[in-house]
Amino acid sequence: MEKSKPYIILSAAISLDGKIATKTGDSKLSSHQDFIRLHKLRSTVDGILVGKNTVMKDDPLLTVRYVKGKNPIRIILDSKGEISSKSKILQTSYEFPTVIAVSKQISKSNLEKLSKFPIEVIITGENSVNIKSLLKKLSKKKITTILVEGGGSTNWEFIKQNLFDELVLTISPYLIGGNDAVSFVQGSVVSKIPESPNLRLKSFKRLKNHLVLNYVKV
Numbered sequence: 363m364e365k366s367k368p369y370i371i372l373s374a375a376i377s378l379d380g381k382i383a384t385k386t387g388d389s390k391l392s393s394h395q396d397f398i399r400l401h402k403l404r405s406t407v408d409g410i411l412v413g414k415n416t417v418m419k420d421d422p423l424l425t426v427r428y429v430k431g432k433n434p435i436r437i438i439l440d441s442k443g444e445i446s447s448k449s450k451i452l453q454t455s456y457e458f459p460t461v462i463a464v465s466k467q468i469s470k471s472n473l474e475k476l477s478k479f480p481i482e483v484i485i486t487g488e489n490s491v492n493i494k495s496l497l498k499k500l501s502k503k504k505i506t507t508i509l510v511e512g513g514g515s516t517n518w519e520f521i522k523q524n525l526f527d528e529l530v531l532t533i534s535p536y537l538i539g540g541n542d543a544v545s546f547v548q549g550s551v552v553s554k555i556p557e558s559p560n561l562r563l564k565s566f567k568r569l570k571n572h573l574v575l576n577y578v579k580v
């Protein structure tokens with residue numbers, strides 16, 4: 363299988379029933395040990411990418427904290443540039459390199475808001491962000507590996523467009539349930555099992571009651 367450019371790793375902590383957050387948006391599924399593992403992984407990639415809803419719900423920093431290591435570039439998919447000026451991502455953009463990927467739908471006022479921060483705004487796509495074109499632009503900036511950390515709609519887009527090489531999933535010992543709780547893949551990928559991407563289990567690791575699975579696309 364030919365590798366994507368950049369190389370894309372999808373990463374998430376999921377419940378035993380495949381959810382990445384409860385219906386109220388609680389997504390704290392990882393253990394302390396798992397966070398250390400995740401932050402080690404973050405320190406090995408060039409970029410971390412998440413969707414707008416994840417920024418709105420979790421207000422993440424997307425930096426390397428549990429271990430020593432370099433911080434990847436933070437990349438946010440946000441078609442209309444609606445990220446809050448008070449979000450940790452924008453507030454810390456003076457310290458950590460940040461890309462906000464928007465589409466042609468962005469308003470003048472939101473572009474102006476973003477221009478007040480030391481970030482790079484990449485405009486691509488008519489309605490939502492055109493991921494293929496975004497990846498090409500990032501690749502030209504020497505970003506060779508990206509960790510996609512969700513949420514479910516973002517994962518769906520990368521899987522649907524066959525734009526990933528590897529999956530790192532932590533299976534956490536929780537049952538969440540409910541149609542309103544966000545799933546790892548928030549959308550339909552295939553209608554028949556043989557149409558699913560072909561995945562090979564490369565490694566697995568037990569972290570007490572959590573299980574870290576590493577699959578590669580074949």
Ligand SMILES: NC(=O)c1ccc[n+]([C@@H]2O[C@H](COP(=O)([O-])OP(=O)(O)OC[C@H]3O[C@@H](n4cnc5c(N)ncnc54)[C@H](OP(=O)(O)O)[C@@H]3O)[C@@H](O)[C@H]2O)c1
Pocket residue numbers: 373374375376381382383387388389390391412413414415416417419420439440441442444490491492493511512513514515516517519544548
């Ligand atoms: N357990 C975990 O590991 C984990 C990790 C991350 C997130 N989460 C949880 O996941 C939930 C959020 O997931 P979500 O599915 O609601 O949203 P999401 O994937 O975080 O964000 C989706 C949004 O990104 C924007 N976007 C722009 N271009 C896009 C494109 N080409 N493809 C996809 N999205 C694009 C869209 O908003 P616009 O149209 O406005 O641009 C879209 O609605 C939160 O509750 C969070 O806590 C859990």
